[in-house]
Amino acid sequence: MQNQINQVYNSGDSCAIYTGGSINIEENSYSLERYDELLLSQRSSDDGDNIEGSELKSSNTMKQYTEQRDLECIEQTNLALTKGSNYWMTIFNTLNTLTGFGILSVPYATSQGGWLSLIFLIGIALICFYTGILVQRCMDSDAQIKTYPDIGLKAFGRWGKALIAFLLYMELFLLTTELLISLGDNMEKLLSKNNFNIGGLHISSKKIYILLGANIILPTTWLRSLKLLSYLSFTGVLGFSVVIISVLWASIESVGFHEHGEIVNWRGFGTCIGLYTFCYGGHTILPTIYTDMKNKRLFPYALVVSFLFATVCYSFMATIGYLAYGDNLKSQVTLSLPIGNISSKVAILTSVMIPLVKYGLMVTPIAEAIEVQFQMLHIWSILTVRTLIVLGTVIVALSVPFFGSVVALSGSFFTVGLSLILPCVCYLKIFTNSHKRCFELVLIITIIVLGVIVAIVGTYTSVKKIINAF
Structure with a gap:
């Protein structure tokens, strides 16, 4: 009974x-x-x-x-109401996934594609917002769906879960690696480019800064609660805003806004679209954020606020960066700033903070997947797994330090797949028997086709640049 x-x-x-x-x-x-x-x-x-x-x-x-x-x-x-993240915590967590160091690379992306490419920035934002809603619908179809790979399991069985899991964890691994590369680049710009001699080994200052940054970041990966990480997310969003203001201030003080740029540059369009897509690659984290949210009915509104804020900031940063430095922009706009100004130092120092507060949120899904797979309950085994993940990203960051090309590759292949193509494909499969409006069906198919084209062109361009850099 x-x-x-x-x-x-x-x-x-x-x-x-x-x-x-x-x-x-x-x-x-x-x-x-x-x-x-x-x-x-x-x-x-x-x-x-x-x-x-x-x-x-x-x-x-x-x-x-x-x-x-x-x-x-x-x-x-x-x-139930005392557990999880509230509405504003969810917005901060979502913004933290969208507004990372993409803000540093978006001016460079505009210089690669020209002024006309900003239309594609807005278009990609709208598409990624819509596919974010599709991810939510897929999760709502089954209470057992808690993660992105679970959506693949619901849609295509075990092979679907395996494919999404591989793409998801590879993207997050590359993303955390890029955070360390960005930290090293900006620390080197801020402090010095001198090489260090340690035990007879000559090590560049950038590699030293990556190692130091990894040690500072490590404790943040031990936090398992997204509610706690949301406070770090708030710091990240605040730092994101400070970077924009500082770059604007530094540009006014030093060079002004006299560059005209190109209307369109078709040769760099593949890299440009890959970088733009990377800016909105938060879909790997969205299921984790959605699951942790208290009142899930407010999730679409949290997405609207997050995507709108991110797009306004990205567009503004792309405009002032391209007007100030034109085709001379480096892969991160902070690397183009004159180091003598206080505003430049503030911008660079703040950009160093972004990896420190963003890394923990990005590494959480990878760590949780390993912990669940091997049923790890002991605190020391959990800490060991998360420490080894950090160590792995450090090794890759020291080996492949090409920020712009790695970001473009991640955006073109992994982010396009996870943020554009797979949400649409899984949604169509899960809701095969449900009635869908003709307009929505055409829209979804169009997004899939465009995603495949962007993935092929962008991946080819990025891999070619990485090979040439070696």
Whole structure:
């Protein structure tokens, strides 16, 4: 009997529903009545009484049952509301995935594609927002879906989960590697480019800064709560805004805005689109953020705020960077700033902070996947896994220090696949039998085709540049 009660109580229709500050206990009346019926049957069976077809003997007994039921419902509701991230924490976490060092590379992307490419920046933002909504719909189709690979499992079985997991963790691994490369570049710009002699080994200053930065970052990877990481996310978003203001200030002080640039540069368009797409590559983290959110009905609004804020900032940064430095822009705009100005130092120092606050959020899905796969519960095994992941990214960052090309490759292949193509393909497969409007179906197919073209052209261009750099 107790199993029956638990089954009804947890059948998916919660006793109390949170509705933006109020608790509605009048919904799901069928589940509550059924709960009362089974509870009364259990109590009566324990006393050896048969109450089937009879009325309650005592109003006090009925009152006792009702009070117990309501207390249990409210207790479970309060427990659900105290766990997870609230609306603003979700926005900060989402912004932190969208507004990383993409802000440093977006002026360079514009210089590669020309002024006309800014239209594609806005277009990619709209597409990625829409595919973010598709990711949410896929997750809502099954309560068992908690991660991005789970969507692949729902759509295509084990091979779908394996494919998405491979792409997801490779993208996150490259992303965290790029964070370390960015940190090393900016520290070298800010401090010195002198080589160090340690035990007879000549090590460049950039590699030393990468090693030091990794040691500072390491403790942030040990945080397992997204609620705690949201406070770091707030710092990252704040730093993102400071970088924009500092670059604007430094450009006004030093060079002004006299460059005209090109209307369109078709030769660099593949790199440009790859970098733009990389700026909106937060879909790998979206399922984790969505799962952790308290009131999931507000998730689309959180996406609107996050994508709108990110797009305005990206467009503004691309404009001032290209007007100030034109075709002389380096892969990170901070590397083009004159180091003598205070504003330049503020911008570079703030850009150093971005990897420090963003790395932990990016590495969490990789670590959690390993911990779940091998059922790691002991704290020392968890810390060891996360430390080894950091060590792996350090090794790659020291070996392939080409920031712009690595970012473009990640954006063209992994981000396009995970943020444009796969959300559409999985959505079509999961909702095969549901009625879809003709316009939406055409839109989804168009996004898939464009994604494939961008992936092929961008990947070819990026790999070619990396090979030439060696």
